[in-house]
Amino acid sequence: MLVQVRQHPLTRSTAADLARTLSGWPRNAIDDALRELEHEGIVAREIESTNGGAPPTKTYWYVIAP
Numbered sequence: 199m200l201v202q203v204r205q206h207p208l209t210r211s212t213a214a215d216l217a218r219t220l221s222g223w224p225r226n227a228i229d230d231a232l233r234e235l236e237h238e239g240i241v242a243r244e245i246e247s248t249n250g251g252a253p254p255t256k257t258y259w260y261v262i263a264p
């Protein structure tokens with residue numbers, strides 16, 4: 199699963215924050231789900247890119263993969 203979040207400079211979210219925002223799940227449910235995924239060897243990786251504008255907008259990609 200690939201999720202894209204576009205944010206202004208100096209702001210960012212963790213994968214757990216992103217998941218809570220997208221799903222509306224309570225914090226403990228997301229944290230439990232992330233721990234379960236980690237236990238199964240699945241990781242969330244953050245990739246940052248910048249569009250080069252003025253001011254630049256940073257895009258954070260969250261890749262959840264086995």
